[in-house]
Amino acid sequence: MKFSKLFQEVESFFENDQQNEDDLKKEELQKALEKKIESIRKEMKDKISDARHLKLKKRLEVLSEFKKKL
């Protein structure tokens, strides 16, 4: 194997490793966001004031937007 090829192999190994790590982090973030959205939905089903409901609704919209982007 040529030396440059060996280098490429090592480099792609490290890059793949980094890619896997990034994917894992993203997955964790998605789960955390999903949990947050769920807890807001749950709270909205409870008996709360209209002002609180409106506040939660806005927050839910923002977080859902983040979920789409992530």
Place this chain on the structure above:
Amino acid sequence: MILVQKIKYSLYPLFLLGLAYLLFMSNDAKIIIAGIAIFLIGMVFMEDGFKRFSGGFLEALLRKSTDNTFKALLTGFISTSIVQSSSLISIIMISFLGAELITLAGAIGVIIGANLGTTTTAWIIATLGLKIKITQFALPLLIFGVVLRFHSNKSYQGFGDIFLGLGFVFLGISYMKDGFEVLRAGLDLSQFSMSGYFGALVYIFLGVLATVILQSSSATMALIITALATNQIVYINAIELAIGANIGTTITAVLGSLSSNANGKRLALAHFIFNIVTASIAIAFLHPISHLVQLIGVEIGIADDDYTMQLALFHTLFNLIGVLSVAPFTKTLDRFLSQWFASKAKDISRARFLDNEAVALPEIALVALKKELIHLYDNSTEVISHSLSLHRHTFLGMGTDISKVVESSLHVIDLDIDDYYNRKIKILYGDIIQYATIAQENMVEEDKDRVYSFKIACRDIVESIKIAKELQKNINRSLHSKNEHIQGEYNHLREEIAKVLDGIYTLRNSKRDDFDNLANIKLLEDDLEQFSSQRNKRLDNLIRNAYVETSTATSLMNDGAFVYEISKKLLNVSKLLWIEHREIQKLGEE
């Protein structure tokens, strides 16, 4: 300090002449000195190599493991054993102290532990360096080091530097050993051996002198061990030289700290006190400790005549005794040193966290820059609030109705923004930009991008202040306006910025997670858009009904745009400062 420098500079030519004479006159000395030079350059490469890995494991370990004395000692010991450089650990500690990432007691603990960590060098030299044919490892390490050093990736370059460093260190030891062996044929240095306390003082002094000249106790230890291995010095004198090396390294550190900040001086003095205490104990109990070394040596399988290993054991043991003697007093040392070297009174116009020692260490430089940016932001909130004729304590984090606070704050705060800018912002802004630019040189692309965004945030803060200056005149005039519509509109504008400042204040102090913080910022941005559209409608109404003159209406339009711009800039800055996770930060980008 100036005197020390003058002495240093005037002695330097003499030193060079002496060195040249020695190299010219003695071929044996040439080989030994070349060995020392190669060893030293190896240490430099190793230190540079580990610096390239800054932003990762080493800093994280040092930062998180200093909350109690035992952990700090252990951290200092492990990290120095790995990087083989107590001076690198000292630099990191000083920069951590500068960025207020750790306490002085924690840093003292690490430095004491680092002293014990340096004793691993003697073990490496006494085992790897002398027991095997070391050049067999040195040359492949150098070859791989050079190949990796030329790679474009910074991590590979770091490995390259470490390999080169190890290769040179091994090669240097090999040269020193060969030199002493050749020298022995012509001159037996052991004939100059001395016993008794006078002899001890002479050899300790020689150890100090060698370390001050070489600027590295590791190099002195390498020299002592190779001389001992070739029987050029006797064991007891080798021990005394090792004690001298320990003292010498602190003299170097104390001299180096004279130009350093208060943190550097405190740490250097702590290091000095530790080594003086340790050396005093070692001198006072030289024979009992030597005896103890022999006893332990027998237990762990060191032969009676294996003096290099016994020296390594002595070196570890006497430093360990020092650690056990000084470590219980780290908190007392902390108090004493903090009083001895009091920090200068905090001047809010100057950088507080930008330590020159940290500029070469990317992760710490990033933390320091972020803290300084928060400092700049805090200064800016003062000037922006005052430009609105509002005092921060009346609305920031108070949970009160901001519109009412605005309505009741009719007293004009006549702040000269230009003067404030020149006194409290400009110098700090310049300090941050200069530091950021220098720090970027040592960073990988990702970190460079972060620093670039810090620079943009810095500029945004400064521009917000400049816009606030434009706004101030009309706001102050409106406070005494007899036209209730004008006063009402300007109160709306004041309220808009105050709400943004309060929103940012609340989120930075809320300890919520990044998603919540970003959601709050996004909601503040939505409010801002809503304010803007409501304001335009109100303005149309005022013009249509001729409640305000046209010239006032255009001023209101311009000032509304200014308010929007300030708020938007501050919200963008807050995304960078109070959202840690880069991926989540990106979600807030438009």
